[in-house]
Amino acid sequence: MNPGLALVLRRTALSGGLLVLLTVVVYVGVDLLPGDPVTARLGPNTSPARIAEIRDHLGLDRPVLTRYTEWAWGLLHGDLGHAANHRPVTEVLSDRIGNSLLLAVLAVLLLAPLSVFFGVLAAWHRGRATDRIVSSAALTLVSLPEFVVAGALVVVFATGLGWLPALSFVPAGVSPLAQPAVLVLPVLSLLLVGLAYAVRVIRACAVATLRSPQVEFLTLNGTPPLTIALRAVVPSVLPVAVQVWLISASGFVGGAVLVEQVFGYPGVGELLVTSVRSGDLPVVQALVVVLGGGMLLALVLADLAAVLLTPRLRTAVTG
Amino acid sequence: ACGGAPAPGGVPLAGGNQATPRKGGALRAVFGGGPAESLDPYAGGTPVDFVRNDVVYDSLFVLRGSDSVPSLATAVEVAKDAKSFTLRLRENVRWHDGSPFTAQDVVYSLRYMCSPDRPFPSQLAPYLDVAKASATDAKTVVVPTLTPVGDPAQLLAAIPAKIVKDGAKDFSAGKAIGTGPYRVDSFEAGRQTRLVRFDGHWDGQAPADEILLLSLSDPQTAVRAVTSGQADYAGDVPVATAKTGVPGGDLEIRTAGEANRVGFAFVLNTTRKPFDDPRVRRAARLAVNRQALVDTVLLGYGAPGNDLFGKGARHYSDLPPLPRDVDAARKLIKEAGAEGAVVTLRSAEYVLGYNASTQLFAEQLKEIGLDARVQLVGLQEFFEPAALAEANSVTFSIGPSPLAVTYGRLGAFPSLGLADPEFTAAFQRALGATDDTVRAQAWAQVQKVMAERGNTVVWGQADVLSVARKTVAGVQVRDEAKYPYLGKAGLA
Amino acid sequence: MKPLVRLEDLALGAGDQRLLDGVSVELGRGESVGIVGPSGSGKTTLALALFGHLRPGVRHLGGRVLVDGHDMLPRRAPGVAGRVLGYLGQDPGGSLNPYARVGSILRTAARGRGAVPELLAGVGLPADLARRYPHQLSGGQQQRVALAAALAGRPALLVLDEPTTALDVLATQEVLAELARVRASGTGLVWISHDHGTVAALTNRVLELERGKVVRDGRPLDRPIRTAGQRGTGESGREVLTVRGLSARHGKRTVLAGVDLTVHSGQLLVVLGASGAGKSTLARRITGLHPQGDGQIRLGDTLLAPDVRKRNLAQRAALGLVAQNPADALHPYQTVRTALSRPTSTLRRTTTTEADVRRLLELVRLPGEFADRLPGELSGGQRQRVALARALAAGPEVLLCDEATSALDTSAQEEVLAVLADVRARLGLAVVLITHDPHVAVTADQVVVLHGGRVATTGSAAHLFPGQDDPATAVARLLTPISPHDTRGVAQA
Amino acid sequence: MRRAGFLLLGAVIVLVLLGPELAPHSVTAPVGPPYAPPGPGRLLGTDHLGRDVLSRLLAGGRPLLLTSLLAAVAGTGLGALTGLLSALLRWVNATLFRLLDVLAAVPPVLLLLLVLTALPSRAGLVLAVVLVSAPLSARVARATADQVRHRGHVEAAVLRGEGIGWLLTREVLPLVAGTLLADLGLRFVLSVYLVAAAGFLGISGTGSDWGLLVVEALPGVALQPWALLAPALAIALLAVSATLVADGVGARAKAVLA
Ligand SMILES: Nc1ncnc2c1ncn2[C@@H]1O[C@H](COP(=O)(O)OP(=O)(O)OP(=O)(O)O)[C@@H](O)[C@H]1O
Ligand SMILES: Nc1ncnc2c1ncn2[C@@H]1O[C@H](COP(=O)(O)OP(=O)(O)OP(=O)(O)O)[C@@H](O)[C@H]1O
Ligand SMILES: [Mg+2]
Ligand SMILES: [Mg+2]
Numbered sequence A: 001m002n003p004g005l006a007l008v009l010r011r012t013a014l015s016g017g018l019l020v021l022l023t024v025v026v027y028v029g030v031d032l033l034p035g036d037p038v039t040a041r042l043g044p045n046t047s048p049a050r051i052a053e054i055r056d057h058l059g060l061d062r063p064v065l066t067r068y069t070e071w072a073w074g075l076l077h078g079d080l081g082h083a084a085n086h087r088p089v090t091e092v093l094s095d096r097i098g099n100s101l102l103l104a105v106l107a108v109l110l111l112a113p114l115s116v117f118f119g120v121l122a123a124w125h126r127g128r129a130t131d132r133i134v135s136s137a138a139l140t141l142v143s144l145p146e147f148v149v150a151g152a153l154v155v156v157f158a159t160g161l162g163w164l165p166a167l168s169f170v171p172a173g174v175s176p177l178a179q180p181a182v183l184v185l186p187v188l189s190l191l192l193v194g195l196a197y198a199v200r201v202i203r204a205c206a207v208a209t210l211r212s213p214q215v216e217f218l219t220l221n222g223t224p225p226l227t228i229a230l231r232a233v234v235p236s237v238l239p240v241a242v243q244v245w246l247i248s249a250s251g252f253v254g255g256a257v258l259v260e261q262v263f264g265y266p267g268v269g270e271l272l273v274t275s276v277r278s279g280d281l282p283v284v285q286a287l288v289v290v291l292g293g294g295m296l297l298a299l300v301l302a303d304l305a306a307v308l309l310t311p312r313l314r315t316a317v318t319g
Numbered sequence B: 001a002c003g004g005a006p007a008p009g010g011v012p013l014a015g016g017n018q019a020t021p022r023k024g025g026a027l028r029a030v031f032g033g034g035p036a037e038s039l040d041p042y043a044g045g046t047p048v049d050f051v052r053n054d055v056v057y058d059s060l061f062v063l064r065g066s067d068s069v070p071s072l073a074t075a076v077e078v079a080k081d082a083k084s085f086t087l088r089l090r091e092n093v094r095w096h097d098g099s100p101f102t103a104q105d106v107v108y109s110l111r112y113m114c115s116p117d118r119p120f121p122s123q124l125a126p127y128l129d130v131a132k133a134s135a136t137d138a139k140t141v142v143v144p145t146l147t148p149v150g151d152p153a154q155l156l157a158a159i160p161a162k163i164v165k166d167g168a169k170d171f172s173a174g175k176a177i178g179t180g181p182y183r184v185d186s187f188e189a190g191r192q193t194r195l196v197r198f199d200g201h202w203d204g205q206a207p208a209d210e211i212l213l214l215s216l217s218d219p220q221t222a223v224r225a226v227t228s229g230q231a232d233y234a235g236d237v238p239v240a241t242a243k244t245g246v247p248g249g250d251l252e253i254r255t256a257g258e259a260n261r262v263g264f265a266f267v268l269n270t271t272r273k274p275f276d277d278p279r280v281r282r283a284a285r286l287a288v289n290r291q292a293l294v295d296t297v298l299l300g301y302g303a304p305g306n307d308l309f310g311k312g313a314r315h316y317s318d319l320p321p322l323p324r325d326v327d328a329a330r331k332l333i334k335e336a337g338a339e340g341a342v343v344t345l346r347s348a349e350y351v352l353g354y355n356a357s358t359q360l361f362a363e364q365l366k367e368i369g370l371d372a373r374v375q376l377v378g379l380q381e382f383f384e385p386a387a388l389a390e391a392n393s394v395t396f397s398i399g400p401s402p403l404a405v406t407y408g409r410l411g412a413f414p415s416l417g418l419a420d421p422e423f424t425a426a427f428q429r430a431l432g433a434t435d436d437t438v439r440a441q442a443w444a445q446v447q448k449v450m451a452e453r454g455n456t457v458v459w460g461q462a463d464v465l466s467v468a469r470k471t472v473a474g475v476q477v478r479d480e481a482k483y484p485y486l487g488k489a490g491l492a
Numbered sequence C: 001m002k003p004l005v006r007l008e009d010l011a012l013g014a015g016d017q018r019l020l021d022g023v024s025v026e027l028g029r030g031e032s033v034g035i036v037g038p039s040g041s042g043k044t045t046l047a048l049a050l051f052g053h054l055r056p057g058v059r060h061l062g063g064r065v066l067v068d069g070h071d072m073l074p075r076r077a078p079g080v081a082g083r084v085l086g087y088l089g090q091d092p093g094g095s096l097n098p099y100a101r102v103g104s105i106l107r108t109a110a111r112g113r114g115a116v117p118e119l120l121a122g123v124g125l126p127a128d129l130a131r132r133y134p135h136q137l138s139g140g141q142q143q144r145v146a147l148a149a150a151l152a153g154r155p156a157l158l159v160l161d162e163p164t165t166a167l168d169v170l171a172t173q174e175v176l177a178e179l180a181r182v183r184a185s186g187t188g189l190v191w192i193s194h195d196h197g198t199v200a201a202l203t204n205r206v207l208e209l210e211r212g213k214v215v216r217d218g219r220p221l222d223r224p225i226r227t228a229g230q231r232g233t234g235e236s237g238r239e240v241l242t243v244r245g246l247s248a249r250h251g252k253r254t255v256l257a258g259v260d261l262t263v264h265s266g267q268l269l270v271v272l273g274a275s276g277a278g279k280s281t282l283a284r285r286i287t288g289l290h291p292q293g294d295g296q297i298r299l300g301d302t303l304l305a306p307d308v309r310k311r312n313l314a315q316r317a318a319l320g321l322v323a324q325n326p327a328d329a330l331h332p333y334q335t336v337r338t339a340l341s342r343p344t345s346t347l348r349r350t351t352t353t354e355a356d357v358r359r360l361l362e363l364v365r366l367p368g369e370f371a372d373r374l375p376g377e378l379s380g381g382q383r384q385r386v387a388l389a390r391a392l393a394a395g396p397e398v399l400l401c402d403e404a405t406s407a408l409d410t411s412a413q414e415e416v417l418a419v420l421a422d423v424r425a426r427l428g429l430a431v432v433l434i435t436h437d438p439h440v441a442v443t444a445d446q447v448v449v450l451h452g453g454r455v456a457t458t459g460s461a462a463h464l465f466p467g468q469d470d471p472a473t474a475v476a477r478l479l480t481p482i483s484p485h486d487t488r489g490v491a492q493a
Numbered sequence D: 001m002r003r004a005g006f007l008l009l010g011a012v013i014v015l016v017l018l019g020p021e022l023a024p025h026s027v028t029a030p031v032g033p034p035y036a037p038p039g040p041g042r043l044l045g046t047d048h049l050g051r052d053v054l055s056r057l058l059a060g061g062r063p064l065l066l067t068s069l070l071a072a073v074a075g076t077g078l079g080a081l082t083g084l085l086s087a088l089l090r091w092v093n094a095t096l097f098r099l100l101d102v103l104a105a106v107p108p109v110l111l112l113l114l115v116l117t118a119l120p121s122r123a124g125l126v127l128a129v130v131l132v133s134a135p136l137s138a139r140v141a142r143a144t145a146d147q148v149r150h151r152g153h154v155e156a157a158v159l160r161g162e163g164i165g166w167l168l169t170r171e172v173l174p175l176v177a178g179t180l181l182a183d184l185g186l187r188f189v190l191s192v193y194l195v196a197a198a199g200f201l202g203i204s205g206t207g208s209d210w211g212l213l214v215v216e217a218l219p220g221v222a223l224q225p226w227a228l229l230a231p232a233l234a235i236a237l238l239a240v241s242a243t244l245v246a247d248g249v250g251a252r253a254k255a256v257l258a
C-alpha cells in the first residue's frame, strides 16, 4: 500500500479511538458539572421534592455508566438523543453546524492568504516601520475583545455607512448563503481577531527563513523579492501556518459566541454556551462529539499537511 | 414617577402608543430566544417562547391588571370545601385546523402540562389532581384539587396554562396548533417565527396580518435590531440601553408602567444562622440602601421597594419602605450576637442586575458588621437545591403575580420560604378561602408577618422597559410585562 | 575601458579586528581572477563585499565598492546582484532552498532562460535529479546543483567561493570544462580556491590575501606539484572496527550494498569514490545516524546497534564523526567553547577545563581566543577545523572524517593531517578519511574505493598507487567506471 | 523603537505591580453615581456600580499577571515542551501528543467549566487555561521544530550522547524560540479573555482583573466607554510593549538562549 495512504488510515483509525476516549471523558465530565438539567430548567419555581420526582422519572439518577452506554449505543445508530425541548438533537445541531462551518470556512479562506501576506511582509521589513505597524496593529486587535471589534465594524459599515446589515437575520429555513451580505461583517470580525495570531506566528517563522543562507544565496543572485517570498519563504512557513489556521478555524466554529451574539447569527458557539447554561446535557454532549470529531479529523489533516509540506518528512514517508 | 434622574434621552413613556392599531401590516418584534425554543408550550423556556405561546395558544383565564378574566373558560365554580372546581367552557371556539374546541381538549391539556415528561411541567401540578379531572359534557370540566384552592381562576391565569388540542404530541412547525389569534407559519429555533393571523379567532380578528418574532440572545443586539430598522419592537431592554437613549425621531423607549414592575430582592435563608434570627433579618432590611440600589442597578428606572413581593397584584399591602438606619441595624446585630458572621450572598446573572445588586448589598451589609461574601455562580447551577440551602441569601425577582403564586413558589423551597407558624397558617387560609373578604384578611396577615419578620428584602420595583417604533400600538400586558401580549398589537 | 568592479581602499571590520584592510582592486569586464590565501584571510569577506553584503557583525570601516559604476556600500545598489554579479557561497548545501525540488530551484535561478536538464548536464549531473529535494543529494551533488543555479542566471561576473571542495577529480574536471565554456562566452570569474591547479586553469590573474590585505596581485603561480605526503605503510594494529555486508536505503532506493570493511587501530583508511557513490552514507551508517539498512557493524568484539540512539555512551564515544558540511554541523548560537567542551562532558563525564579547550584549538591550529566565537563569526576553514577538534575532543577510537579538510588551504591541511598522524601513532587512533584529494589519498595505509554503493576496489595504498604515478591520475583511474553498468551501481537497482 | 518598547514595558510593569497601592479609591465600594464620565477625582469615571474605574484598573493588573500571564507562560511552556519532544522522540509523538489532540477537541468553554468544577480556585483557572492553550502551542512548536531537527548540529549532539534535555533546550529551542515567543504573546492576550469568559459564565476564581473589567463594562459601553476602553487598552499596551521588547531582544541576543 502507498505509505502515505497507510499513514492517513492509521491516523484516522487512531483518531477514532481518541474520539471514543473523548466521549467517555466528556460524558462523564459533563455529568459531573454542577447543576443538573432539571434544576437548571425549572429553577426555584418548583419544589425540591418535585424536582427529585422528575429527575427520577427521567432516569437521571441511574449510574452514569449505564446512561453512557445507552447514549453511545444510540450514537452508533446516528441517534444523538433529544434536547431539553424534546427536539431530536441531530435536528438542533444540523442547521447551526452548517451556519458555523460556513462562517469558519469563509473566515479561514480569507485568513490563509492574508495572514501569510502580512506575516511575510512584516518579516521582510523586520525591525522597520512596516513591521511595527503590522505587529502593533495585530496585537491591539487581539487585545480588544471580539465584541468591541465587531461593534466597531457595525458602527462603521452598518450604522455609519449603511453598506451592510447590522444584524445577520436570515429567515427560517433559508441558508445565509442566499443573503451573502449578512455574512460580511461576522466573517470580517472573526478574521480580524484570528489574523493577529496567525500574522505574528507566521512572521516569526518567516524571520527565521529570511536569515537563512538559502535566502542569502537567492538575494545575491538577484532573485526578485517576490520570487524569494513565494519560493523560499512561503513554503517554509506553510507547515506552521497550517497549524495556526487550523487552530483559528476551530476557534471560529466553537468559540465565536460573542460574534454570533453581536450579529444574531445562529451558530454553534451560542448553542454550546446556552446549552451549558441551561444544563441541556444531550445537546452539550452531542456538540462535543461532533465538534470534537471534526476537530480530530482536522488535526489528522493538519498532521498530514505538516508532513506533506515539510520535504524531509514527506520523503521519509513516500521514499 | 421614576426615582433618580433619568438622562434626557432616556425618559420612558408609560404604556406607549394607545391608538388602536390599523388592520394589516407585519409587526416585527425581537425577544430573547435561542436554540432551546420550542412550539410546545411546555417545552420552551425563553422569553420569545412565552410571547409566542400567548398568541398561538389560549388560556382558560388571563390576567388583566390584577383581575382574572375569562378566556377559553367562561366561568369557574368552586366547591364549598374548595377541593374541586368546575370549568364552563366557551362555545364556538375553533382550532387553527378548523376543528371545534371541546372539554376533552382541556382535560388532555391539564394532564399534558402537569406530566413530569414535559421539559417545563406546569406549576399547577402541586395544586391540581389532574389524573382525576374529567369532562362531564362537551363544555364542562371538573377538576379536583390536591389542596384547597379558593380562587382557581387566579392560578389558571397567572401560571402559564396553554390549552393544546386533545392528543397533541407533535409540535413541529407544521403541526403545532392552538386556538389563539395567530397560527405558526414557519419556525426556526433561535432565529425567527413567522406567525400569520388566524381569522377564525373567537375574540375577533387580530390587527396585524403577520407577526415576525425574531430571537436574539443578546439584549443589546435586540435593541440594535430596532434602531437599525430591522425590527419594530424589542422587549425587556436593559436599563443601560434605555439610559443611552435611542436615536431617531420615530423610536421611543416605553415602560410597562408602575403596576407592572418587577420586585428585585434578596431572599434570606431562615434555616441557617444568622438569618434564622428575625433581628438579623430586620437588620439586613435596615441596612439596605434602597435608593442607592435603585439609582445604580436600575439607573433610576424604578422605585424603592417595601420588602413585599407582588406590587400590583390583588390584596397587596402597599406599606411604606423601611427607612435606612445603619445604627439601629448594628444594634440589632449586636443583640443577636451576629457580629462578624459570615453571610454568603448567592447570585447569578439570571436577570440583568442580579450580580450588581448583590455586590452592592454586600458592601452595605459590611457596614453593619456582617462579613458578607458574594458568591457569583453560573446559571446552570444557580438553583441547585443543596447550594441554595447553604447560601445565606439568594438574589431573586418576581413580578406582580398573584400573591398565591408568589408565596406558593417561595414556600415550596425550604431555604426561600419563611418558616413561621403564623405565616404558614395565614397562607393556607388565604389559598383556600372561597370568600373574598376572608381572603383579603388572610393576605393582609401574611404580609404583616412578612413586614415584621419576613425574609424577603425587596429593595426595589423595577420598570420593564422596551424599545419600539412610535407606530407600534396595542401592546398589552397580561401576566408578566416582560412577555407582552401581541394579540391586539399592530402598527398604527 | 571602464572596470566592471572597483574596490577603493576597502576596509571592513568586526569587533576591533580588521577583516579587510585597504583593499584596492580593479576587475575588467570578462576578466577572471583567482583569490587565494590561507584560511581566514578574508576571501569570503571580500567576495561578499562585492555584493555590498556584510555578514552579521561585520562593519564597513571605509573605502568604496563600485560595481558597474554603482556604489555597493553602505547600501547595495539595486539591480546589480543577479544581472551583473552571480554568487555561489562556500556552503553549497545551505544555499539550496530545502522546500523546492532541484528542478524548481534551477528554474527559479534561470528565470526562464535555459532548460533544467541542460543546466544539470553542464555540471555533470543526470537529469533525473531534477525531481529530488536538496536533502536527497550527496554533498557533491548539492554543490554542483548550487553551481548550476549560479550559472543559470548568466551574470557578467560570477563570484565562486570554493566551488569544487566537495567534488571528486572527475567531477571537478567536468565542472572546470563547463566553467571554461562560460568564460569563453564572455563571463568573468572571481574564483576563490585553495587548489592552485584550478586557479591556474581558469584564471590568468591571482590576488593573494593575507590577514585582510592583498599581498600579491599577479599571474597565477605555476606551483610545483605538491610534494606527495608520507606514503602509507600499510602496517596495521588490532581490528577496531569491522563492517560486514553493510547496506543502506533511502526509502526504497538502496544507496549502499554489501560493503565490507575492516579498520585497524592506528590505521589511516581512505575512502574514495565519485560524488554520490555513498561515502557519506557509509559514514552515517557506521555511526548510526542512518539506521535504515542491513549488515553488521562491530566495534572490537561487540555488535553495534544500527541506530545510534540504541548505543551506549562508550560505544558512541568510540566512534567520532566529522560531518561533510561544517556550516550545518555547528549550532549557530553555541560558542566554540561549548562545541568543544560538550563531547567530554557527555561522553566521558568529565568537565572540560579552559586548558583543554585551548589544547583542542591548538591541535587544529586555531588561536585560543576563538573559544568565544560563534560559528557565524568564523571563516569556512575555521569552522571545519572546529568541527574536527570537536570530534577529537572525546578521544574516539575510530575517527570518521567526511571531507574534513576540504575547506583548508594546503598548509593548514598538511598541519591538520600531521596532527592526525601524530595522534594515530601515539594513541592508536584509527582514521577513516573520506576524501577527494589525491594527495591525501596517497598517504593512506589502506584504500577503499566505492562505486555506486559497492566496494569496487580495496587494497593498500602502496598497491593502488604504484611508483611515481601522479596521485591525481591514479585516483582518476580508480574512479573511472569499468563498465557503463557500473556508473549506475546499486542506486537504481 | 526598542528603547521605546523597554520604557513602555517598564512603565506598564511598574503600574501593574504597584497599582493596588496607588489606587486612590476602594475597589469594591461605590464612590459616585454609576457610569459617571471622567472628571476631577475620578480620572476615568465610574463603572456600572459607581466604582472608580481608575482604582479598579490599577488594582486589576496584579491578578491579571498572576493568572493570565502565569497561565499563558505555563500553557505555552507545556505545549512547547510536548511539541518539541514530539518532534524529537517518536514515542512522545505517538502518546502524549495524541492526548493533547483529545484536549484540543474539547471546546474551550467546556474545558474551562470542567476544570473549574473540579478545582474552583485561581489554580483551577490557571490549569484550565493551560489545558486549553497547550495543545495548540504544541502543534506550532512541533511543526516549527520539524523544520530544524534534521540539522547537522542536532545529529552531532545525538552522536555525542546528549540527553533529551540538551537536545531540546540547547539544540532546537534556540532556533524555534522566535515562533514560540510570538505564540506566547498571543496566548497571553487570549488567556486574559478566557479568564474573563470564566467570569462571564459565573465561574470566576479571581477577583477583578482587566479582562473582567472589560466584560463588566460591556453592557454600559455607550454610557461610559472608558470603563471598557481603559482595561482593553491596558491589555493591548502590555501585549504590544512586551512584544516589541521580545522582538528586539530576540533579534539581538539569540546567543543568550544557547
Ligand atoms: N562576524 C565576525 N566577527 C569576528 N570575526 C569574523 C566575523 N566574520 C568573520 N570573521 C573573521 O574574519 C576572518 C576572515 O573570514 P573569511 O570568511 O573572509 O575567511 P576566508 O578567507 O574565506 O577563509 P576560509 O578559507 O577559511 O573560508 C576570519 O578570521 C574570521 O574569523
Ligand atoms: N535522502 C535521500 N534520499 C534518496 N537518495 C539519497 C538521499 N540522500 C542521499 N541520497 C543518494 O545516495 C547516494 C549516496 O549519497 P552520499 O551522500 O553517501 O554520497 P557521497 O559518496 O558522500 O557523495 P559526495 O562525495 O558527493 O558527498 C547519492 O546518489 C545520493 O543522491
Ligand atoms: Mg571562506
Ligand atoms: Mg558525501
Ligand code: NI
Pocket (backbone or CB within 6 Å): A125
Ligand atoms: Ni521593501
